[in-house]
Amino acid sequence: MFRFSILFLLSSAPGFCLVAEEPAVHYSEKAPSRDGTGKVYMGREISEVVSQHAIGWLERRDREGEERPSLVMDQLGLSEDSVVADIGAGSGFFSFLLAPLVPEGKVVAVDIQPEMLDFIEGRKKLKQVINVQTHLGTIEDTKLEAASVDLALMVDAYHEFSHPREMAESIVKGLKPGGRIVFLEYRGEDPGVPIKPLHKMTVKQLTREMKAVGMEFVEVRDFLPIQHFIVYQKPF
Ligand SMILES: C[S@@+](CC[C@H](N)C(=O)[O-])C[C@H]1O[C@@H](n2cnc3c(N)ncnc32)[C@H](O)[C@@H]1O
Secondary structure, rough: OHHHHHHHHHHOOOOOOOOOOEEEEOOOOOOOOOEEEEEEEEEEEOOOOOOHHHHHHHHHOOHHHOHHHHHHHHOOOOOOOOEEEEOOOOOOOOHHHHHHHHHOOOEEEEEOHHHHHHHHHHHHHHHHOOOEEEOOOOOOOOOOOOOEEEEEEEEHHHHOOOOHHHHHHHHHHEEEEEEEEEEEEEEEEOOOOOOOOHEEEOEEEEEEEHHOOEEEEEEEOOOOEEEEEEEOOOOO
16 A cells, blocks of 8 residues: 555656666677577577478487487486476477386477477377377477476577577476476587587586576586586576
């Protein structure tokens, strides 16, 4: 009542007008570098989307040798009833590796491309998998239910999100308190990793971006040939 009266008095005072708060500006622009979009977030130019995102590329046979996804599964520390969001799931390469690890839980395969989700649906039928759920997000929003996810996994995806700040905020919202985000990103500190610079990520940069949305750094485990395995946690 008191606050209302003050607001009323102020807004009815001569010359007073209520000004809507400016939304925070998270991005700046620069001349696009090779493979870049020219859009800059926290000092990092966002990469262009690679044309190799064809399903055939994501499902390539030598991926186990190159990226060792089976080792990744051993490191995730999942429980049988965990809810995992595979964000930027693509063809579901990781979603179908995760599914048998959470028989009492589920894998929510999030992507913005309906054709990727159709491919996952086809494979679900073929393999008779019932605990992978396809989920269409937008470039700014996972549209996950609030506090519903134990682990968000992002493999080779975050560095190319066109709206990393909004996506990160939306992922954090979808996590349960104490929930984790695991990133697999090509190691940006290592010039020997044969990937274009804007498609790599350093631990320092990612940690800045995660801290900005309230996530706490937990650890980096460098057991993979060319990627970091980086863990963050949402505070309880
Ligand atoms: C390089 S692919 C990686 C696919 C998968 N994680 C894998 O490793 O096999 C990146 C995927 O992220 C998806 N993507 C891009 N922006 C997204 C966003 N804002 N939300 C969800 N998915 C997104 C793309 O559609 C694409 O399928």
